[in-house]
Amino acid sequence: MIEIEVNGERRQYAEKTNLAQLVTALGLQGKRVAVEVNLEIVPRSQYTQRLLVAGDRIEVVHAIGGG
């Protein structure tokens, strides 16, 4: 298992989990989100290629109401 941080929470995943699998595990597959890994945006098209590495800091964001 590896430990990463998702939206400020520490979480554990199996080694070689990719970003697409993470998004699915979070219940966000098919949702309109944007993902940043260690401050770098990962385009949706690259989720399956991007493997999680221990210590990764991930932000998953979406649109909400705002002025």
Added chain:
Amino acid sequence: MSQQTPLQTPEDRPLEIAGKIYSSRLLVGTGKYCDLEETRQATEASGAEIVTIAIRRSNIGQDPEAPNLLDVLPPQCYTLLPNTAGCFTARDAVRTCHLARELLDGHDLVKLEVLADEKTLFPDIVETYVALQTLVEDGFKVMVYTNDDPIAAQRLEDMGAVAVMPLAAPIGSGLGIRNPYNILTIVENAGVPVIVDAGVGTASDAAVAMELGCAGVLMNTAIAAAARPVLMASAMGKAIAAGREAYLAGRMPRKRFASASSPLDGLFF
């Protein structure tokens, strides 16, 4: 009878932002509503075509079937304007814009606001300049929230802002236009649309902004915090249209004393 010089009336140009023409001059925020249905109804009643959104962390572990803002305000129906609300540094604002562009499939129109202070939410102009420069270099089309300061407004335009958005009063204050003469100077100097952003409280405030010659008004709290938001949204749409027409019509000059409306000729007493 001496010939009267006709009043100068402004040219009626459509609202064009970053190459796109809009028929509504009211831009609305989508925060502070009690639920998404109220957001949808108020947005629809306002007639706005441009709506601001905020970018925040997804709620992990919540009901994945919960409705999403973009379900009620689909990007194919509205021009979404992601904001950088909550950012106090240029770095955070630039990061937010990049995430928004990824989120919205490359949509590059953004509202930049870099705040300086929690109490007033006045903009940090220096950080705003820094962020704007980076965003323009990165290919964004940037509408910029700023003070009612003609010098800053001009600088932002020179740096490549596609619209300059001076505040009427502090965000969410509802105080109306505190400095109409500065807004007027900003409008007179500007080559890009000037959109009053923040601080209007009711329909007459929005009309005043339009009568000053602003290209539009962006508001959120004035609608969302009204007792009946959907009705206020409708009122705001009318006020914006009325204020624009009054601006184009050219108001009469102010006079200190009366001028009878009924002719004096033909009096029979």
